[in-house]
Amino acid sequence: MTQTAQAFVERTVTTPPAVPRSRWDRQSRAENRAAYLFLSPWIIGMVAIVAVPMIMSLYLSFTDYNLLQAPEWVGLDNYTRLLEDPRYLQALGVTATYVAVSVPLQLAFALALAMILNRGLRGLTFYRGAYYLPSLIGASVAIAILWRNLFGTDGLVNDGLALFGIETRSWISDPDTALGTLILLNIWTFGAPMIIFLAGLRQIPAVYYEAAAVDGAGPIRRFVNVTFPLLTPIIFFNVILQVINAFQAFTQAFVISGGTGGPVDSTLIYSVYLYSEGFVNFRMGYASAMAWILVVIIAALTGINFLLSRFWVHYED
Amino acid sequence: MDRQLSRRQILGTGLFLGSAALLAACGSPAPRASSSSGKPSGTLRMSWWGADDRHERTQAALAAFEERYPGVTVKAEFTGDFQGYADKLSTQIAGNSAPDVIQMSGQFIAAYATRGALLDLNQYMPPIDVAAWDKAAVAEATYDDGVRGLSVGRDGYACFYDKGELDALGIATPAPDWNWDDFESILSDVVSAGGKYRYGCSDGGGRYEVLTVFLRQNGSDLFIDDKPAFTADQVADLWDYWGGLREKGLIVTPDIQAAWTKALDATPLVQGLAAFEFASSSTLLNLRSLVPSEVGINPLPYSTDGEAGQVVRSPMYFSAYGRSKNPDAAALLIDFLLNDPEAAEILGTTRSIPTSPEARDAIADLLTDDDKASAAYLDVLDEAGAVPISPLPAAFNDFDAALIRTYQEVMFGRTSSKEGAKRLVDEADRLFA
């Protein structure tokens, strides 16, 4: 699976210089050396700090490991058991919905607001701060209480709905709507991609807009011809990372459901199940297998993303 | 570059093998060191979870211990919620670096004890002195022929209610030996009086403590010898009782009940939705600070033929780490925290009413009104012949989660009580096989 991802990366990341070899040999050797010098901190970190735990967790995924005693090799047992675990399949379904709904909406919100906030409106510092604040506390312990205040039985949302005579309920704890509130919470914390979009917009050289203005382009044409194409590497980055983040979402679902993924497993997203199997129920081998299946899923999606990026992402280099 | 890389690879391999060896090294606890005589010395680590009051008191008690035994230094490690604490503890045990003295949960001690993580305290008596203790209390956490923890405090499962509201509505407060019929009629009084609360009580069908009381009243129990001792019919009966209350509008709706995540602030009583609530007696103090009017405490309703079946437990134990390098000093600290009058006065009831008779005597005059109410409640339960349900068996947490989940399915009408109960029993058989 990683190999496919690699192949896509290969096609998109590199643009080999189309120069006769002999003339550039010395030059490219120097560049090679320089590159590894620039990369040296990362390589040390990769080999010494990142790779060892990753290999160990891969090893643990083939063992029965309860954290308290030495792991026992069980081969593919964990993986085959996962396929027959109804709660695992439930977690997969819940996570798929969560990712598929929240990522596009969150990114659309983030981009729209970044565009609005990138203009010279007065008081923008306040708005940027206000819109970003939720992301600052989105992962705090208080979020469960806050969310209950909004979507609970006596919450603000019900107060609003009651004005229109709509039947109220506890939205956070009804199995039909609990996942929806969780998705809303994720969209609500759109601050991080918004900031990245803002930084991307900042990088677009003014000359392009000046040129567009000379051509008499309106706001829509400016967006289609200038903003969007020049922002595609950043949009691409946000898509890749938000997909990964959404697949790994944990804190909000954990805190709000009290760690259960309830009611009736309706908010049992992947990482919550992984965590409770590993740390609460002492099945770290099983949890590690879950982790590596997730890696494969995310790697596949990222690979597809890289493949598709050839058709819509434009780089300056 | 190549040579450097390969050196790094070697370094990486070395670290990997080293860490893997560490993994493999965890296992059975160290054997009892030859009992050293002379003054205790060295450095100890102790960890606990709790809120600020417990941190402050425990830190003060540890300072008193260091003053008493000048050769010993105790390093404190504390955190808030149990779950974060447990994550850290499991990780530390995996790395062979857990603290010497560990505050253990009654719900989880079996999981740690049966996997060889905890010391057999039997071999450290003395310095631990349990002569004055009730024999059954000492033996509570016995696993693999060893005492893996000593009960710190006692706690009873209780029915709390908003006494201020009942008084205001002119409804008589429940008698200690009320039964489930009385319970229903009080709830219906509360609801029809139309006071501050929309509902009479939260839904008790998914709580293992309520299930235990119900089973005990019917001549059985939740677990006997760490095996489930209930039938699907018994569970279904309990669920049907609560289903009846729900249909009459006397207890909260399923969506409100499902918002309960075991946290006190999420209970319908604290939220101002229901007048009655089930919780541990030691939460009385905290409930009284969260509910604006007076909170009353009562045993759970008896069966109609007068069976009490009440539940007491030890919410916490003090244990010593199986691989502690200084087990004698660790045992000394455990004894100090459990039995010493000076420590008892400092610690008060921050880990509920002490199990140790010496500690209980030492603080008898210091109890606040809330503490006295808790202590008196424990006496009521003692008279009613309540038996501890702690410690719970190793896979208990799995079972508890399954109970809550299955009951939610029944509440929301996704499955019948009979079908749900059958699934729960199957799950329990699998978990405790």
Place this chain on the structure above:
Amino acid sequence: MIARGLTAHSGLLLFGLLMLYPVLWMMSSSFKTEATIFSSPGLWPTDFTFDNYAKGWSAFEPGFGTFFANSFLITALSIIGNLVSCSLAAFAFARLEFRFKRTLFALMLLTIMIPIHAIAVPQYLLFTQLGWVNTVLPLVVPKFLATDAFFVFLMTQFMRNLPRELDDAAKIDGCGFFSIFWRIILPLLLPAIATTAIFTFIWTWNDFFTPLLYLNDPAAYTVPLGLRAFQDSSGDSSWGALFAMSTLAIGPVLGFFILCQRFLINGIATTGLKA
């Protein structure tokens, strides 16, 4: 024109309030007595009190003064580490050609994909082996080794968005690779640098799990560890003190954000690039 501005403002303001409500609620709760926090969830405290702040600040040894100092230290080091190591690595990926580039890039992405809870224990074993437990090293050293692949990827994307002609012109002027990185690329990367600094600040400042595992001594605790120590959901929690200290904990993050956002947005870019 004025009417349009007003509409835009009222729209933005209304939306801003909606976003802010929970934060405002937390702040107002920090001035309430505990008995009214949950039973009267309105925004304005009826029984205004500062007790929560006094109680929270001085609760348990060594107190929040120390926790804030620890958090500042770890956060500052993390920001420096991330900025240096990630920009170096990103420069290589974005601007240089070298052997195994694709493989290494794919490997880097792979490291973001593994859930933290699956590698927490192996990582702990590794740091135990290195003797780093109960020091800040496990929290800080990885940042200097670019293990936050997120930022490497982020900076790579921003660097690739800069015209290649810049490098070529610099090369003709006789600039070495480091000069290109330092004099040409970094100044143009200010938005991405600000973004990295902001995110590193927030994520490090709010991180609970890693400090929980590696810091044993309360004198080394960070703010999130201090905050959680108020809350024992199975029993006693000091909600008032928790909200008071949480409110204080937002301050530095918000301040840093306001400070850095100048680099994100000052109208349209005026970097003077000619493409």
